[in-house]
Amino acid sequence: MQIVIASGKGGVGKSSVTASLLYLLKDEYRLIAVDADAEAPNLGLLLGVTEWEEEREHIGAKIARINSETCIRCGLCQMRCPYECIYIDDEGNYVVNELTCEGCNVCGLVCPVPGTITLEEVRSGVIRKATTKYGFPIISAQLDVGRPESGKLVTEEKEWASKIMKEQGLEHMIVDSAAGIGCQVIASVGGADVAILIAEPTPASLSDVQRVYKVVQHFGEPAYLIINKADINPGFTKLREWAENEGIPILGEIPYDSSIPRSMSMLKPFIEAFPDSKASEAIREIAERIKEEIIKG
Template identity: 75%
Template sequence: MQVVIASGKGGVGKSTITASLIYLLKDKYKLIVVDADADAPNLHLLFGVEKWEEQKELVGAKVARINQETCIRCGICAERCPYDSIKFVNGSYVVNVLTCEGCGVCKLVCPVQNTITLEEVRSGIVRKTITNYGFPLISAQLDVGRPNSGKLVTEEKGWAKKIVEKQNLEHMIVDSAAGIGCQVIASVGGADVAILIAEPTPASLSDLKRVYKVVQHFRIPAYLIINKADINLGFKGIHEFAEREGMPILGEIPYDRAIPDSMVQMKPVVEAFPDSKASKALKEIAKTVEEEILR
């Protein structure tokens, strides 16, 4: 089974909850974990990963290059660039490769043939390791200014599927990026079930609705976990939305200083502080996940 954990909004504790659920389930199931946030991967930090056993480069992005020998300095490319990525510097027009999207407008409008070309560059890396806890973890890192984060996630999941088949593993846990962008779509696509994380605030509710629509588009059953459940007791919007949509609530986690303290130790909170309020709630949620999802 492929389980994706998503939030629609950053900062709600998605990765910390994911790490704890994985820790609680790792001895009962043969798992593989995918950190599908290529922009800002952090799941490996919560498992104390310091080195990667294997990595692959993804080449696919394009950036413009200007041949200074044939450039006539007309400036049309700079005028037409929709991303303002071409500047006149020290007597020459140069491309800022960090902001260039490789759209090809500059090449199209250049009056001198073959002066501007589009060259492929690396989008990022996909990497794998075996954690100290015994399960494989696949992560990715998008290069600065590069597109194709969704392709990186697809590459991650493809690699994970091969390992699942080769090692006869049971479940793939995918920790999605926040929001509803291409990374999230790549994470949700092909999943069997989605666990959504929210906190009791209007902003979180708004983004929960958006990511729920993405999950609905793929016709995937959705479950909900409410984190920091006691920070805004008067706000009932999350519960009302879940009830209206028929989305089961797997559990609620109270705000607990043990969670940031466990992050400093580079450990899941259920390992670092097993008797904390958050850990007790997470243990109950893990039991429900076993009964309702992984059964």
């Protein structure tokens, strides 16, 4: 089974909840974790990864290159570039800024000298594999600065994780999605069996979780909700009302607990660092519901 954990809004505690759920499920199920936030991965930190065992480069992004020897310096490429990434260097040559080039090839289309401007494939990032200190594998990725294709990185992560699942006889893939509803999230949600949404009782979080829920609906996947920091805004009932109206089961509510940020500073799941905290009590109950309603159900 492939379970994706998403939130829409960043900062609602998705990765900390994911880490604690993995900790609670690891002894009963054969798991693999996927950190699908290629721009800012941190799940490995919470799971005690100190060294990556294997690393693969992802090649696929394209950037423009200008041949200064055949360039006639007409300036058309610079004028037409929609991203304003072509500049003139100290020697008078037209040069492409690699960090802002999107590989659209407008410059190549308007260049009057055939072959002067070409598109070159470059590295978008890396995909890495490690074993967590809890014994289960994790796949993560790191997007290079200024590179596109974060969604393709996530897709490749999941493909690698699926291959490992088959080779090692693993049962479940837990995908920690990025925030937002962009390419990374679409790649994370696509192909999953179930989506668990994390939200907090605030207007901003409600707005964003509604948006990511539309992505989940697009793929026809069942969704469940966990309310984190559930007691920070007692008068805000719209999140629960929305879930009820949409028929989204609420797996549980986690109260605001200072042990969570403290555990993150210790680079540990809060269920391990502070097992007697209120948050840990809540996440245990949520894990039991996941076992009964999602995994066994």
